[in-house]
Amino acid sequence: MKKAKSTMKQTKRSSDSITLEDVARLAGVSTITVSRALNYPEKVASTTLENVNRAISQTGYVPNLLAGGLASKKTKLIAAIIPSITNSVYAETIQHFSSYLREAGYQVILGESGYPEQNEQKLITTILSRKPDGLLLTGVNHSKECRKFLLGAKIPLVETWELTQSPLDIAVGFSHEQVGVAVGSYVTNKGIKQVGSVCANDRRAKIREQAMCDELKRRGIDDIKTAEVSAPTNLQSGRAGFSQLLQQGFRNGIVCCSSDTVAHGVLIEAQARGIRVPYEISILGFGDQNFASETYPAISTVRVDRSKIGLLAAETLLARIDEKAVEKTIIDVGFEIVERQTT
Amino acid sequence: MKKAKSTMKQTKRSSDSITLEDVARLAGVSTITVSRALNYPEKVASTTLENVNRAISQTGYVPNLLAGGLASKKTKLIAAIIPSITNSVYAETIQHFSSYLREAGYQVILGESGYPEQNEQKLITTILSRKPDGLLLTGVNHSKECRKFLLGAKIPLVETWELTQSPLDIAVGFSHEQVGVAVGSYVTNKGIKQVGSVCANDRRAKIREQAMCDELKRRGIDDIKTAEVSAPTNLQSGRAGFSQLLQQGFRNGIVCCSSDTVAHGVLIEAQARGIRVPYEISILGFGDQNFASETYPAISTVRVDRSKIGLLAAETLLARIDEKAVEKTIIDVGFEIVERQTT
DNA sequence: TTGAAAGCGATACCAA
């Protein structure tokens, strides 16, 4: 007993939407031919193709990727887990990541991990249940349980923003220790004697701060004032953090911040107090966000190339998915200390 | 001939992943019972439930939502189309939108419409092929073709950021004309005589600027200098825009900007030129982004509540999906002019 | 170049 949906009013679980079968009937071909016309047009005779295309536009057919993905085990979906979409460094990374993948016919689905109500494992399970073809992670610090699920999914994975000696699969990022060391040596090379640090209570930020302090001490600078502010940071964090430093007796020197947002807040507080930047104090940010080149003269920063991370992550992931060989599984994109000159 | 996947090495299209059937076999129940244990645990005897749960954690089972969605026609997916993820006003809206939906068991999939290489219709088709249960749109300006596909999907829709008399389904936003009028009257009420406008070449921004100019003229202010900058805007846009105004002879008065980013750029340029804000000129932004309350004293702004838009959009959409009655289909969240005082 | 039939992994429907 064949189906004859068009003739019987309603089959048991009929649906209202237009399916391949509707298109096939209209075009006078079988469903598989329509499927081929969509996925491998070159495998279909040109006249057939025309017929099918006409039928598609006549019906306004929209393929059902759930069904397609279920059948083919390829969803053309890539998942990305980031701490927060409102943090512009992550948003920019994802923006480049998505844009590259979009051109390759993939779509990105986002998960936000930065919210405590959201346990990481549940997030990962939720994401994996959509059966993405690949997955981007932010950071390398996953619980044992999570690693199990991640590896169990048997899909290409890319960890970003941080580097590790033992990536789950691929890592694209930079070393936060190296950033700290570079900042420490930058500061001493400039002959600066007093250093203040306004640092968010964020794992990676703390790694950078620690490495910086170690390097400074190694180079003989012991006068380091530190202020911790809670993540996510905003301008207010910077203002408050800088005030703390001043209370601790910080006067002339450099204020190193865990993000450009914090740095900006420090600048505002300094201006409010009549402290001239970069004359009396100088400020170093991190991320190079919101600071289009040459636009903001008063703050120097550690530039991390979000587009590079996003693009390389996308590229490597795709290569893995297409089962091409991937030369490097640990990719260091580096960073750069950008000095801003006053105009 | 029944399937006996566990005994035969490989069936024709076997897969490596763990399915409901694997769990069922281990728990000694049928697949539908496992399905119930997951979706309606209260409909399953407690001993059975325990067995099933044990089997689930033993196997590390992750449900396949493609299959589930296909069978049930409920994907627990909500799509959101925004111009750009890196624009913080949209990102914040989505952040609240997602967070509300997440608690209700839904996941958000994003589409970016702001990139020209991406035609809107293709974007919509791509999104709809994932069969979301609902859809958020930014703006109310859709092509006829798009409206057709959108309506054809027969899912709840919510248009945000803008209001219209004839929404596709639901609209949550505010009137950009009203913003313009309010700004116009705010300016004249303060007794300001000269107005400069730095406006992005963005549809909604232009609507606001136009309404403001009309209102100003109505109230007898004709001395309006305008500078257009291209979207997406950054600090540089503001600097350049303000420079243009100065060239046109703008001296004392207020600079009205199409976004806070632009306003911030204007501030920087003013400071660079030694023009004191808000004494010699005052600055009005739009959006209240990046300006945590009371943090940035020099710039006033038009505050639009992103969390309200995101939350109300999510709430209304869910109500529609659950087929609850929705009282209002046009929801005006309003706006507010926030004056910042100098400290 | 085209098609028939058998899945993909879940849920809906009806029965026990």
Place this chain on the structure above:
DNA sequence: TTGGTATCGCTTTCAA
């Protein structure tokens, strides 16, 4: 409370 069976809409496999 539990299970058998028929789908959901598409692609793979194999055959014509």
